[in-house]
Amino acid sequence: MAHVGVVGAGVMGAGVAQNLAHSGHRVALVDNDPDAIEKALAGIETNCRMSRLLGGPEIDAEEVLARIDSGTDLSLLADAEVVIENITENWDLKRSLYLEMDAVVRPDAVFVANTSAIPITRLASLTGRPRQFVGVHFMNPVPMKPAVELIPGHHTSPAALERVRTLLISMGKKAIDVNDACGFVSNRVLMLTVNEAACLVYENVATAETVDEVFRSCFGHPMGPLETADLIGVDTILYSIEVLYEHFADSKYRPCPLLKHMTDAGLHGRKTGEGFYSYGPSAAAAAGPSVNGHRADRSLSAN
CATH class of the missing domain: 3.40.50.720 (NAD(P)-binding Rossmann-like Domain)
Known part of the structure; x- marks a missing residue:
């Protein structure tokens, strides 16, 4: 070993x-x-x-x-x-x-x-x-x-x-x-999806619940994109989409302002108890490696 x-x-x-x-x-x-x-x-x-x-x-x-x-x-x-x-x-x-x-x-x-x-x-x-x-x-x-x-x-x-x-x-x-490229396969697709889902909420097209319901009911996804964002960490979603935006210099990767606002407000998802959804006061304390996204701070442990 x-x-x-x-x-x-x-x-x-x-x-x-x-x-x-x-x-x-x-x-x-x-x-x-x-x-x-x-x-x-x-x-x-x-x-x-x-x-x-x-x-x-x-x-x-x-x-x-x-x-x-x-x-x-x-x-x-x-x-x-x-x-x-x-x-x-x-x-x-x-x-x-x-x-x-x-x-x-x-x-x-x-x-x-x-x-x-x-x-x-x-x-x-x-x-x-x-x-x-x-x-x-x-x-x-x-x-x-x-x-x-x-x-x-x-x-x-x-x-x-x-x-x-x-x-x-x-x-x-x-x-x-997978060949080397910014975002690889998974996050080059996922981050765009989550970012656009956040834009739908930001533009009042639909609530987070409605966006996720469409993905679960119409596409058979076990989780919607905004539930996924809360699991990974809204702050981590923002940092990743910023890397894509900087690397490709393509406006399709421009971060949704709602992600920036939520990150600044500490609404990082399950790990802080509130993101696109509310998880109650005990959520952050109970969150661990099996249920949570990345840490929000900028220490070595942030990822």
């Missing part, structure tokens, strides 16, 4: 760490916010204990947590064979982080960017190891989703790609190969 570093202890990072540890790998979970680490470990424990009740496998929470070392110091990544980055879609934060990690992580280790939209080749350019740089777009909630997008950068070596594919298979994931 591999020794894997996971950077960012937000919802996605915690989900990746849980999935890896449950699969038998040693995990080093790093975040610059100790509170985020504490919340992540508590969420992992809860998810493991609740797994059987929610129709999943029986998971020994103590055994999973015993495989996870955690802390705020990047030196914990020094011996990792693969390092998976899960921070928010903010270029400046990612640039700073990769420069630091490149100096700490052993030279033969592979970097994996779990990014929603930023091109893998661009991220790889921040490091001295572009041949050992791979993109993986995990879906949320990570432990429950059977597939990921696997994206090589321009310089990614076949060996690095297969190394990551093998790791994903050990985690129970089907790797769907």
Whole structure:
């Protein structure tokens, strides 16, 4: 089994760490916010204990947590064979982080960017190891989703790609190969859909409930686009659509003003208790890696 570093202890990072540890790998979970680490470990424990009740496998929470070392110091990544980055879609934060990690992580280790939209080749350019740089777009909630997008950068070596594919298979994931492009397949389509759905609400064409009902009843979708936005995080939707808008310079990716307003107001969806829908005062406290979107703040844990 591999020794894997996971950077960012937000919802996605915690989900990746849980999935890896449950699969038998040693995990080093790093975040610059100790509170985020504490919340992540508590969420992992809860998810493991609740797994059987929610129709999943029986998971020994103590055994999973015993495989996870955690802390705020990047030196914990020094011996990792693969390092998976899960921070928010903010270029400046990612640039700073990769420069630091490149100096700490052993030279033969592979970097994996779990990014929603930023091109893998661009991220790889921040490091001295572009041949050992791979993109993986995990879906949320990570432990429950059977597939990921696997994206090589321009310089990614076949060996690095297969190394990551093998790791994903050990985690129970089907790797769907996608060429490098901003937003890849899933978010290039999904973010447009959610953004346009938000515009319908903003323009008073329909309520959020009506928009989602059309998608559920007419198209057979299990969730509507605005329910999905609340699950992922309204703020994360905004950050991702902003990346697409900046990259393509195409007006079709222009963020809906409602998304900006909701993000500024702290209406981020399930993780804050209110977004397009209201989830009650206990929603944010109860939210964890199995039910929630990305964290809203701009610490390492934000993704």
